[in-house]
Amino acid sequence: MKRAFMRRVFFTAALSVSMAAADPASAQDSASELKQAVQALRDQMKKMQSGYEGEIKRLETRLQTLEKKPETTVVQAPSSAAGETSRVDVFSKQSPIQIGLNGNLISGGSSVGNEALGNLQRGHHDPKTNGFSVSNVELFVGGTVDPYFDAQANIALQIDSEGETSIELEEAFFTTRNLPGGLQVKGGQYFTEFGRANTQHPHSWSFVDQPVVLSRLFGADGLRSQGARVSWLTPLPWFSEFTVGAQNAKGETAASFLGEEGEDIGGFELQERGGRNFSDLLWSARWLNGVDLSDTVSANLGFSGAVGPNATGSNTNTYLLGMDLYMKWQPTRSQGGFPFVAWQSEIMGRKYEALDSGDPDHKNLHDWGFYTQALWGFKPGWVAGLRLEHADGRGNNADDPFRDSRWRVSPNLTWHPTEFSKVRLQYNRDWAQHLAEKSADTVWLQLEYSLGSHFAHTF
């Protein structure tokens, strides 16, 4: 430091000397000029020192003005929190609720016609027509209710291939804020916490469409219903959470369970069957574990199960089991979350009791499937993805688009101009027994945008 300082001082001195030398009027007596320069140098050093002294004094005074009262907000224990204090939303001071809208436009073309394409793309929010799709426009509202509850709602709209707009209350639930012992209760209409992909809304998908196995076991709209669940964050030395819940088993969003009357699974028509007692509810459980394997790698491993009645008989049940693994690598130096590599895989199976056990046509339908996908954020804003999927059902079902043997490979490339928009190009290569052509090639181009509040990302 001192050397640099001296260098600067000498530079200044030399500069003044040379300037003085350039002045013809005072060039005659160079010795006296030099003396003057040295004097100037001394003066300057003194001035800097005294200036520095003043600087410290100013610093002290500035310190005093800087000292706002450290605790400007009145903080109360939540038990005594009068609504107003805790209602302050720190994440956006302007408004106590978060509100946002996600929209998308997907255009695409396939080697097969719209009818066949609709059978390959079974998700409600999947693009499924040659041409344009607006498959998901979603309104999110959420926030803190009071010291005891948070709540949120997702309202999803889409325009189907007939041009008709449909609206659905996708989720609307509360969660508790301060139960003791690591407990949390969630209640309302919500996605069943089964696996990883089921609870994700389309704007957090890494591909334009949902995995095939989810469409098969959970239906077009994911597994979700009205109910409540309790989860317990254990005191184990790693992140370990147990969740148990009960939901109504009725409706199109519980397709593997009571579902909708008149629909069929594997050729077995769903009858009218209402819930009679608690055992006619859809019960689900999940055990989720998370660890940081190193400074750069984190992982989640989850096990899920669900059991509930199905409507092919009066005493028939459906059983679901699944396992999911998510691993993410991010180097210690990263800009805006890039680069990264994320690997996500799920495997799940279903045992479906078709018709009551006394019925001569009774049988158990077994279906299973998996997907595994890797995402590589290779530079800020750019992500390359590859997904491989398989789904199959046991038995003679080559003509059933819901139970035949299927494979799909989907490479894609996504560009995020900012956190609030993305452009995605995806290619799907499908192999399906039920297809007359046996395989199909499809290209999708998606643009998605988010308006409103900045939402937080979960791992």
Place this chain on the structure above:
Amino acid sequence: MKSFAFLATVLAVLAFGKPATALNVVTTTTDLAAIARAVGGEHVDVTSLTRGTRDPHYAEAKPSMIRSVFRADVLLLVGAELEIGWLPAALQAGRNAKVLPGGPGYLDLSETVPLLDVQTGAITRAMGDVHAAGNPHYWLDPLRGISMAKAVAARFARLDPAHASEYEMASKAFESAVIERMKTWRAALAPLKGKKVLQYHKSFVYLGEAFRMTLAGEVEPLPGIAPSARHLQRLIARIKAEKIGVLIMEPYYDRRGAEFLRDKTGITVVVLPHSVGASPEIKTYFDLFDGIVAAFRKAKVI
């Protein structure tokens, strides 16, 4: 029996990880962790949710973070929307009312210091990633660091009254240490005074204020948006016309744009540690500014 007791102890330590008396302090950044350690000493057990090597704007609510939040007595955050992209998710999953907004252990330090760049007019996202509440990089001003330490000490004292006087003494010691070192840092950085400095992202406004630099704009065309080739061309012209000599940036940004500017204009690129932990030798809040001085010195700017 002895081995059982031993096992039980090991399990208890594993499960709770600390003597029951220490305050379990969780911070969103390493800088806050450094201040908390300086103030809390042996009476606190401090964990930072993020690393000093990464961009604190971007993180994900990892399981380990959720667990830390769940076990925390105190949560210190930078605020001003810095952690908006990940902290709310960790808080919701962490289900710990003590450290939720409004809880006794929740301390948003942006409320304890005056902020710069507070937005008063209308804001749209067309302006880039603008923080309405003000610029959140205030830990880079040592004087604001003093205010932060005081606020932290006051909160520790409230939650752990038995050691209140120790926290107060520690924060006083921190204050005098900062003021003492401020003389050295100011003297070292004095050559920068009045020098035009270009910053990559608008994250050094507090550093600039503390050390009297003349900040001459940013490399990013808009906050959070990387410069395009055309924007870099415009910057070259500006750097030449306005004789801007120094470009400062965080270690985590892509350096190609800055290096391009350096090659075209001769501007000196200085990669500054932005946080405690940005490089392994920066362990304390004081190390951070020593590191900044060292970076300028290494680049021969001072």
